[in-house]
Amino acid sequence: MVTTLCFRCGGDVAVERQWCGYCAAPVVSAAPPTPTAPPAPVPDHHHPGVRRRGPAPLIALLLLLAVGVMAIAVTRRVADDPRSVAARYFDALADGDATAALRLVAGSVDLDTSQYPLLSDTALKARAHRPRDAEVRATTDAGTQFGAPARIVQVDYRADDRAITENVLAVQENHRWRLRLPFVRLAVAGQRGRQVTVNGVGLGAAGRVTVAFPGAYEAVAAPDTLFGESRATGFVQNGGFDYVAPLQFGVPELVDGALDDIRGQVRAGLDRCAASTAAQPPGCPFGLNVPGTGVAVRWTITAYPQAEVFVDGGFLAGSGVRITGWGQVHWIAGYTDPAGRKRSANADLRFPLAGAAQATPTGIQVTLI
Numbered sequence: 014m015v016t017t018l019c020f021r022c023g024g025d026v027a028v029e030r031q032w033c034g035y036c037a038a039p040v041v042s043a044a045p046p047t048p049t050a051p052p053a054p055v056p057d058h059h060h061p062g063v064r065r066r067g068p069a070p071l072i073a074l075l076l077l078l079a080v081g082v083m084a085i086a087v088t089r090r091v092a093d094d095p096r097s098v099a100a101r102y103f104d105a106l107a108d109g110d111a112t113a114a115l116r117l118v119a120g121s122v123d124l125d126t127s128q129y130p131l132l133s134d135t136a137l138k139a140r141a142h143r144p145r146d147a148e149v150r151a152t153t154d155a156g157t158q159f160g161a162p163a164r165i166v167q168v169d170y171r172a173d174d175r176a177i178t179e180n181v182l183a184v185q186e187n188h189r190w191r192l193r194l195p196f197v198r199l200a201v202a203g204q205r206g207r208q209v210t211v212n213g214v215g216l217g218a219a220g221r222v223t224v225a226f227p228g229a230y231e232a233v234a235a236p237d238t239l240f241g242e243s244r245a246t247g248f249v250q251n252g253g254f255d256y257v258a259p260l261q262f263g264v265p266e267l268v269d270g271a272l273d274d275i276r277g278q279v280r281a282g283l284d285r286c287a288a289s290t291a292a293q294p295p296g297c298p299f300g301l302n303v304p305g306t307g308v309a310v311r312w313t314i315t316a317y318p319q320a321e322v323f324v325d326g327g328f329l330a331g332s333g334v335r336i337t338g339w340g341q342v343h344w345i346a347g348y349t350d351p352a353g354r355k356r357s358a359n360a361d362l363r364f365p366l367a368g369a370a371q372a373t374p375t376g377i378q379v380t381l382i
Contacts, residue, residue: 093189093190094190095152095164095166095183095190096149096152096166097190098117098183098190098191098192099149099166099168099181099183099192099195100147100149101113101117102114102117102118102181102192102195103144103147103149103168103170103227104147105117106137106143106144106226106227106228107143107144107145107147109134109137109138109140109143110134110137111132111133111134111136111137111226112134114226115132117191117192118191118192118193118194118195119184119186119191119192119193119194120186120193121191129223129224129225130214130215130216130223131199131211131212131214131223131224131225131226132196132224132225132226133214135212135213135214136211136212136213136214136225136226137212137226137228138212138213139212139213141173141229142172142173142212142228142229142230142231143172143226143228144170144171144172144177144226144227144228145170145171145172146170146171147168147169147170148168148169148170149166149167149168150166150167150168150169151167152164152165152166152167152183153165155182158182158184158193159184161184161185161186162184162185163182163183163184163185163193164182164183164190165180165181165182165183166180166181166182166183167179167180168180168181170227172227172228172229172248172249173229173248175229175248177227177248177249179227179249179256181193181195182194182195195227196224196225196226196227196256197224197225197226197227197228197249197255197256197257197258198222198223198224198252198255198256198257198258199211199222199223199224199225199230199247199257199258199260200222200257200258200259200260201216201220201221201222201232201245201260201262202220202259202260202261202262203234203243203245203261203262203263204218204220204234204243204262205234205240205262205265205331205332205333206218206237206332206333206371206372207234207235207236207237207240207243207372208234208235208237209232209233209234209235210232210233210235211225211230211231211232211233211260212225212228212230212231225258227249227256228249229246229247229248230246230247230248230258230260231244231245231246232244232245232246232247232260232262234262234265236268237268237372238268238271238372238373238374238375238376238377239267239268239271239333239334239370239371239372239377240265240266240267240268240324240372241265241266241267241268243262243263243265244262245260245261245262245263246260247259247260263326264324264325264326265324267322267324267334271322271370271377272322274376274377275320275322275334275336275370275377275379276319276320278370278377278379279318279320279336279338279366279368279379279381280317282296282297282368282379282381283297283298283314283317283318283340283381284314285297286298286299286312286381287312287313287314287342288312289310289312290309290310290311291308291310292308292310292346294312296380296381296382297381298340298364298365298366298367298368298381298382299312299340299342299362299364301344301346301362303346303348304348304350304351305348305349305350305351305356306348306349307347307348307349308346308347308348309346309347309348310344310345310346310347311344311345311346312342312343312344313342313343313344314340314341314342315341315342315343315361316340316341317340318338318339318340318366319338320336320337320338320366320368321336321337321338322334322335322336322370323335323336323337332371332372333369333370333371333372334369334370334371335367335368335369336366336367336368336369336370336379336381337365337366337367338365338366339363339364339365339366340363340364340366341361341362341363341364342361342362342364343359343360343361343362344359344360344361344362345357345358345359346358346359366381367381367382368380368381368382369382
């Protein structure tokens with residue numbers, strides 16, 4: 014039998030065959046050489062009939078094993094079931110890859126992430142904010158959701174220094190398992206008009222509710238002209254119908270110089286009130302009811318109030334502060350009584366101070382009531 018050499022594995026292949034029996038490579042036959050002399054005799058130590066096979070069988074076996082390992086790896090990587098989808102989602106979050114995580118969310122193609130800035134790589138930039146060491150536990154049947162089979166998947170993970178257990182809902186979407194809204198509802202309160210960031214993402218100054226990936230959350234209210242910086246941390250909690258992470262800032266401190274600024278504006282406002290000749294100066298804490306016409310009053314502040322500033326606590330506290338205090342003014346009034354007679358009167362009047370102060374882009378604005 015005439016054989017030729019396989020150019021891939023080096024094995025002997027019969028010329029009439031088109032494929033190598035060892036590595037399945039196509040056979041390229043060479044033209045037979047023109048004989049110029051009779052063939053040399055075969056030495057005695059060669060054994061006719063025993064053909065040298067070379068390393069071809071071993072190479073073929075190794076190739077088959079490699080293909081098998083690759084097939085197993087690919088199968089594991091693309092496994093499509095509720096547990097594997099949940100595991101891949103939390104793995105993507107642990108890697109800080111928001112795009113990969115969102116690909117595993119049902120309906121993500123219709124999700125406008127510009128409306129939810131925390132669903133981004135920026136929010137996952139700090140390792141302490143990401144979920145880690147996720148372990149997918151049991152799954153339970155959740156019936157059908159929007160006409161598709163659904164399963165609840167329990168996931169244990171750590172965020173910062175906290176151990177968290179969360180249930181995520183897996184549904185079938187276009188014959189693939191995906192997670193249904195595996196987000197956390199984030200509620201920020203107590204910012205009092207200050208600019209807020211959560212995990213490095215700006216959320217503006219208005220109170221708002223948004224959603225974020227599972228993890229840990231750090232909120233910062235930047236200082237303004239009235240209040241100093243405030244910080245709040247939050248973790249995932251079971252809110253009954255969904256998972257929430259409340260972020261509540263505490264009662265803030267005034268920035269340095271704010272109290273002196275407020276008291277200075279209060280005094281200047283009282284001086285403007287005292288410069289009026291009206292019986293009831295508008296926007297002022299003192300006034301008279303004079304029974305007559307042609308009223309003219311001269312005001313003299315004899316004791317300026319020591320304005321006290323109160324920062325209200327509580328969930329619904331506003332963005333400003335209250336101003337209170339007590340002062341005293343002396344007045345002299347001239348008027349015409351109902352009988353047409355000119356009269357005058359004078360006295361001291363103790364008055365309560367009430368007002369408010371708010372931060373503006375250019376400073377603190379004080380209003381007297």
